[in-house]
Amino acid sequence: MTSQKAPTMKDVAREAGVALGTVSKVINGIPVSERNRLKVEQAIQTLNYEVNTYARGLKTQKSNLVALIIPNTTNPFFASFADHIEASLYKKGLRLLLCCADGIPQKEIDYLNMAANNKVDGIIALTYSDIGKYIPPSLPIVVFDRFFENRVIPRVASDNFSGGCLAIEKLLEFGCRHPIYIRFHSVFPGESDKRKDGYLYACEKYGLEPDFIDEVDCDDRLRIMKEFLEKHKRPDGSLTFDGVFSHTDYHGYMFYRLLLSEGYRVPEDVQIIGFDGIRKFGNDDDDLFISSICQPVELLAEKCVEILTAADGTPAPCLTLLPAQYRYGGTTRDGKR
Amino acid sequence: MTSQKAPTMKDVAREAGVALGTVSKVINGIPVSERNRLKVEQAIQTLNYEVNTYARGLKTQKSNLVALIIPNTTNPFFASFADHIEASLYKKGLRLLLCCADGIPQKEIDYLNMAANNKVDGIIALTYSDIGKYIPPSLPIVVFDRFFENRVIPRVASDNFSGGCLAIEKLLEFGCRHPIYIRFHSVFPGESDKRKDGYLYACEKYGLEPDFIDEVDCDDRLRIMKEFLEKHKRPDGSLTFDGVFSHTDYHGYMFYRLLLSEGYRVPEDVQIIGFDGIRKFGNDDDDLFISSICQPVELLAEKCVEILTAADGTPAPCLTLLPAQYRYGGTTRDGKR
Numbered sequence: 143m144t145s146q147k148a149p150t151m152k153d154v155a156r157e158a159g160v161a162l163g164t165v166s167k168v169i170n171g172i173p174v175s176e177r178n179r180l181k182v183e184q185a186i187q188t189l190n191y192e193v194n195t196y197a198r199g200l201k202t203q204k205s206n207l208v209a210l211i212i213p214n215t216t217n218p219f220f221a222s223f224a225d226h227i228e229a230s231l232y233k234k235g236l237r238l239l240l241c242c243a244d245g246i247p248q249k250e251i252d253y254l255n256m257a258a259n260n261k262v263d264g265i266i267a268l269t270y271s272d273i274g275k276y277i278p279p280s281l282p283i284v285v286f287d288r289f290f291e292n293r294v295i296p297r298v299a300s301d302n303f304s305g306g307c308l309a310i311e312k313l314l315e316f317g318c319r320h321p322i323y324i325r326f327h328s329v330f331p332g333e334s335d336k337r338k339d340g341y342l343y344a345c346e347k348y349g350l351e352p353d354f355i356d357e358v359d360c361d362d363r364l365r366i367m368k369e370f371l372e373k374h375k376r377p378d379g380s381l382t383f384d385g386v387f388s389h390t391d392y393h394g395y396m397f398y399r400l401l402l403s404e405g406y407r408v409p410e411d412v413q414i415i416g417f418d419g420i421r422k423f424g425n426d427d428d429d430l431f432i433s434s435i436c437q438p439v440e441l442l443a444e445k446c447v448e449i450l451t452a453a454d455g456t457p458a459p460c461l462t463l464l465p466a467q468y469r470y471g472g473t474t475r476d477g478k479r
Numbered sequence: 480m481t482s483q484k485a486p487t488m489k490d491v492a493r494e495a496g497v498a499l500g501t502v503s504k505v506i507n508g509i510p511v512s513e514r515n516r517l518k519v520e521q522a523i524q525t526l527n528y529e530v531n532t533y534a535r536g537l538k539t540q541k542s543n544l545v546a547l548i549i550p551n552t553t554n555p556f557f558a559s560f561a562d563h564i565e566a567s568l569y570k571k572g573l574r575l576l577l578c579c580a581d582g583i584p585q586k587e588i589d590y591l592n593m594a595a596n597n598k599v600d601g602i603i604a605l606t607y608s609d610i611g612k613y614i615p616p617s618l619p620i621v622v623f624d625r626f627f628e629n630r631v632i633p634r635v636a637s638d639n640f641s642g643g644c645l646a647i648e649k650l651l652e653f654g655c656r657h658p659i660y661i662r663f664h665s666v667f668p669g670e671s672d673k674r675k676d677g678y679l680y681a682c683e684k685y686g687l688e689p690d691f692i693d694e695v696d697c698d699d700r701l702r703i704m705k706e707f708l709e710k711h712k713r714p715d716g717s718l719t720f721d722g723v724f725s726h727t728d729y730h731g732y733m734f735y736r737l738l739l740s741e742g743y744r745v746p747e748d749v750q751i752i753g754f755d756g757i758r759k760f761g762n763d764d765d766d767l768f769i770s771s772i773c774q775p776v777e778l779l780a781e782k783c784v785e786i787l788t789a790a791d792g793t794p795a796p797c798l799t800l801l802p803a804q805y806r807y808g809g810t811t812r813d814g815k816r
Binding site for chain 2: 190207210214215216217218221222224225228229232237238239240241242244249278279280391392395420422423424425431
């Protein structure tokens with residue numbers, strides 16, 4: 143990409159036989175007549191003209207770039223979130239800088255610095271590490287799920303409290319009498335902690351004895367689940383619980399497979415509801431791994447972009463919660479809807 | 480992000496009590512003493528100094544941005560590819576502009592134009608639409624899987640031919656006598672077409688009668704599979720085939736579920752091998768949906784980045800094929816390894 147004798151916008155106007163302002167409009171995406179647009183696009187192609195956005199950046203201080211910081215795109219929830227963020231940004235003429243920070247704080251900080259240095263228009267972050275103090279004060283930012291004690295940052299999340307409560311209500315509705323709760327969580331606080339609050343609230347409301355796994359996420363999950371299962375077996379092998387609300391679909395599915403491997407039937411002996419709404423192969427086939435309280439990923443992504451791109455001076459809400467919905471996924475007794 | 484009286488690099492040098500060259504080195508990631516690096520970073524924070532990369536861009540013509548064009552990140556294969564591309568770029572100090580083109584040619588063209596206009600350092604594309612003629616000639620590009628008739632572009636792919644052949648050899652090794660092949664494909668040619676060539680080659684080599692579904696991908700897949708299944712039932716209900724090689728894990732899994740729903744046992748009655756190596760929940764639990772010829776996604780991503788970022792003048796190979804490997808995933812008789 144050398145730039146010797148690079149054609150200018152004036153050259154394009156001359157080649158196209160239109161006014162300079164028309165070329166400028168086409169380049170900046172402002173509507174002109176179809177005929178003129180085609181002329182300009184033809185001239186741009188003929189001359190191999192490249193818009194010099196570095197020079198534009200100096201003037202307008204707009205990069206039209208938004209950095210998305212997420213742990214990775216291999217986790218299907220993050221992947222879906224990234225996909226919808228990209229689509230929402232594209233609709234607004236913005237492009238997405240993908241930062242898979244993978245829970246390594248230094249990488250997240252590197253990206254925040256790079257973001258600030260490159261004058262991205264803003265950051266959308268879904269991160270479980272403590273990067274609050276590294277966020278440049280001048281940088282527009284919206285976070286998903288997490289909150290940072292050291293700075294007021296607009297947050298977007300699912301209504302995890304109601305979702306947790308809904309999971310228990312659904313299990314009761316489908317005939318469970320003793321639902322338990324399984325959680326493996328990050329060491330950093332976030333909105334998703336409220337799933338447990340919702341579970342505990344539902345226990346109190348419906349007179350249930352709380353009974354749960356609640357551990358920091360680790361490689362030892364399966365052993366912990368097995369020990370929990372052993373402790374809940376009666377002498378005849380039957381279980382003292384008949385329902386599971388899992389903090390995530392992933393851990394719910396892991397517990398589901400453990401139950402099957404030990405000869406229990408799902409949903410006959412134990413019903414399971416997860417949280418997230420992860421679909422097999424990531425598509426819209428509505429093919430959930432397990433019945434789940436599904437996060438409205440598309441709406442969450444759109445809300446993040448809406449808040450980030452709101453006009454200057456528009457006050458951003460500190461917290462925006464969107465409702466999560468129950469969907470059947472094979473591990474409950476309500477059958478295919 | 481206003482820039483009135485913005486601090487300059489000189490201000491940072493004065494604040495830090497170091498030479499201007501030291502500040503420049505720190506900003507450009509060139510090693511300096513730990514003591515000086517800390518001084519400069521402290522001064523940058525104190526002054527809220529932001530590196531003006533627009534001005535730098537004008538000089539060096541480097542954006543350090545690479546655009547990745549993929550259909551979406553919800554498909555787990557694309558998601559994993561994006562994840563590894565991002566990691567590979569990060570190691571080289573490059574950032575990823577994510578373009579989910581979703582098979583809409585106009586969106587891909589928009590992104591190519593945006594990419595050219597913003598002077599990205601290059602493009603990595605995994606696309607199934609015909610964008611060849613829109614690729615600016617001056618833009619470094621590497622494509623995954625697809626080839627474009629109208630321009631020589633370095634391609635990276637799995638060795639799909641050997642992979643297709645390997646799938647049949649594995650089915651035969653595990654006791655199959657009549658393997659079939661199932662494919663729903665894009666209308667555009669690509670390296671993955673060679674999976675079928677590998678299947679046909681194996682048929683000839685091992686004296687098998689070719690028997691397959693080979694249709695353009697559509698919403699009617701399940702109906703087509705059902706019709707195929709009906710035609711292969713003997714009067715007693717048993718099937719005339721005992722093995723399936725599916726062009727993708729996704730369609731193999733769909734056929735697996737169809738077989739189960741019709742009362743056939745997998746792997747006892749029919750063994751299935753897919754292609755791609757998609758893992759449930761996208762993580763490294765090695766939890767495949769079905770037994771599969773797994774693409775080496777991480778190596779493929781690294782190779783794309785390596786070719787794209789090779790020093791000027793290094794001749795890029797037209798085609799680089801990396802080997803795919805068989806892995807057990809529950810739908811074959813070789814058992815858990």
